Amino acid sequence: KQEVTQIPAALSVPEGENLVLNCSFTDSAIYNLQWFRQDPGKGLTSLLLIQSSQREQTSGRLNASLDKSSGRSTLYIAASQPGDSATYLCAVKRTDGGSQGNLIFGKGTKLSVKP
Amino acid sequence: GAGVSQSPSNKVTEKGKDVELRCDPISGHTALYWYRQSLGQGLEFLIYFQGNSAPDKSGLPSDRFSAERTGGSVSTLTIQRTQQEDSAVYLCASSRQGAYGNTIYFGEGSWLTVV
Helix, strand or coil, X not given: CCCEEEECCEEEEECCCCEEEEEEECCCCEEEXXXXXXXXXXXXXXXXXXXXXXCEEEECCEEEEEECCCCEEXXXXXXXXXXXXXXXXXXXXXXXXXXXXXXXXXXXXEEEEEC | CCCCEEECCEEEEXXXXXXXXEEECCCCCCEXXXXXXXXXXXXXXXXXXXXXXXXXXXXXXXXXXXEEXXXXXXEEEEECCCCXXXXXXXXXXXXXXXXXXXCCEECCCEEEEEC
């Protein structure tokens, strides 16, 4: 059974720091991995989508990497800003017969960037 | 509209009552997803619709839960005889075709409280 874990559950950093959020998954047979952002009381916003054949994706100050063999992904945020404060979730799409809709989510890392 | 629209945004209901939650996907998106997010828990897959294919209902937690999608667009999630453990945020999402290589867009959720 695919399980997705995100550590730490919460992280507080001063503004301007570079930081890394971690996501691990137990089954390397995935189609893709997505990182999402969730603000309090809001839905999820997709940040980056990495296909299983890719190693990384970049968007602005965000860089996501994927190492399927070790079951890990990292989300790197450069020069963090208070506006980056949110919960960050990763999700994997498995290849074991689940429908395309069945993404497996981690519980997220709650990031707080202090001014 | 520009995004996924969900209604109601908040619903308080008495135990044993039925509730209906509505989702309007982004125009042109053929894939529609329902997830549930309970306090302190990760997102839990409920059901997935893709075009005219039979929906993947494998995530529905009990036969009290059902969903339909009319005309390939609007979807309604129905919970019958609500229980307190049904209290959660119900998130709807849509994407072009399936999830393999397509960004998934989430609505802001319907917050359900069963008292």
